[in-house]
Amino acid sequence: MTADNTTTAVEATDDHAHGEDDDDATCEYCGDRFPTEQLRDLHRGLEHYDVLDDDDRAAYEAAYEAETESLQSFRLRALAALVLLYFGFLMLYAVVGL
Numbered sequence: 001m002t003a004d005n006t007t008t009a010v011e012a013t014d015d016h017a018h019g020e021d022d023d024d025a026t027c028e029y030c031g032d033r034f035p036t037e038q039l040r041d042l043h044r045g046l047e048h049y050d051v052l053d054d055d056d057r058a059a060y061e062a063a064y065e066a067e068t069e070s071l072q073s074f075r076l077r078a079l080a081a082l083v084l085l086y087f088g089f090l091m092l093y094a095v096v097g098l
């Protein structure tokens with residue numbers, strides 16, 4: 001019956017502004033922040049392509065290529081998972097359904 005209330009459960013968590021330092025992926029044209037520089041480059045290429053310089057356009061092209069490759073990889077993996085799921089259920093039906 002000893003209800004010792006430790007009031008240190010909720011402490012001051014003031015690390016909410018941990019960004020804005022080294023790896024800051026903020027779009028300098030509209031101020032939007034992004035988790036990675038690749039996403040920032042994709043955004044700049046899609047939204048501000050007419051005002052980009054050559055370096056930023058090259059960064060956009062590289063980010064676009066990387067995004068296309070990862071999307072194709074995801075499609076292949078998703079297709080493989082669907083095929084495995086389909087034949088898994090087919091074999092389960094063949095065994096259990098007898």
Ligand SMILES: [Zn+2]
Pocket residue numbers: 027028029030031032043044047048
């Ligand atoms: Zn922007």
